[in-house]
């Protein structure tokens with residue numbers, strides 16, 4: 253299998269360091285989920301995992317949940333709940349939505365607040381090695397200490413320090429923090445500021461981790477210092493994933509932290525990216541009131557994972573019709589099955605085309621075209637093609653029930 257690596261900007265063969273493919277995907281901050289953008293990311297990686305397993309590979313897949321951050325604290329205060337009550341409730345809702353979409357659970361689903369000792373250990377290592385510094389209970393990563401800092405950002409289209417700083421500032425960076433040596437230095441540990449704020453003990457006093465360090469710690473704790481594939485939305489290339497590389501590689505001295513950076517395009521509603529902060533969301537649970545999970549998956553998989561795309565109701569309707577055709581063909585042929593299915597040449601060719609498509613940077617739109625052809629034949633009672641349709645549909649996570 254070949255996948256496009258954001259860092260090299262090339263399609264590269266998937267060559268795990270040992271028999272196991274390790275995959276880390278940045279998860280959600282659990283509130284106002286699960287919108288179609290979350291669903292897209294989860295369905296793309298779920299399809300990748302199903303396909304790798306169908307090919308006989310073993311996959312160790314970790315996704316995290318950022319269950320503590322400023323947004324959660326604000327939202328919890330608004331709703332009159334504690335941050336952990338809100339986090340637990342919203343995480344359950346998110347997982348329910350993903351189950352409804354037939355997304356298989358990760359090997360490990362990890363909560364940031366369960367891994368704080370691992371984060372502290374990495375921060376200590378970074379200080380020890382001269383890549384981080386402490387001021388008044390806060391710890392920062394020093395971007396100037398790492399001459400390789402920003403390679404992923406550059407590859408992803410963020411060119412030069414001025415662009416990095418402007419982008420980071422739009423995404424929560426505090427350039428005027430007087431404790432920082434450089435306005436682009438990012439927080440590894442933040443001191444407790446308000447009495448009611450959740451905090452943990454550390455060598456630098458009570459506080460909590462920065463966001464980027466969470467993922468470095470959880471990825472390395474569960475998957476080791478070098479991960480085969482690291483995924484997430486394309487909006488995480490900078491600063492989040494760029495900072496993850498800097499933290500991880502400088503803490504362990506092992507490069508690369510990630511073999512293949514695999515980023516998903518953004519989902520738009522109208523002119524804007526679907527996002528919690530803008531509130532322009534299509535929620536999965538609302539879609540599932542009128543559409544099947546298969547229909548939603550067909551819609552998502554009809555877009556290549558790397559492409560940005562816009563949600564349109566008419567596309568949802570067309571995808572629902574397509575999913576209905578697949579299910580009708582699969583169940584019609586099963587009902588009319590009077591003899592045992594002989595593997596036909598056409599079914600075998602379809603199989604090959606399907607595998608070729610997914611081996612080619614997870615080309616799910618091409619894989620769906622194979623299902624279209626199989627469904628067209630199976631609706632006339634070709635049982636071999638119906639069998640292939642069900643088998644390949646399963647790799648795309650389709651249940652194909654009438």
Ligand SMILES: [Zn+2]
Pocket residue numbers: 277278279467492
């Ligand atoms: Zn992350």
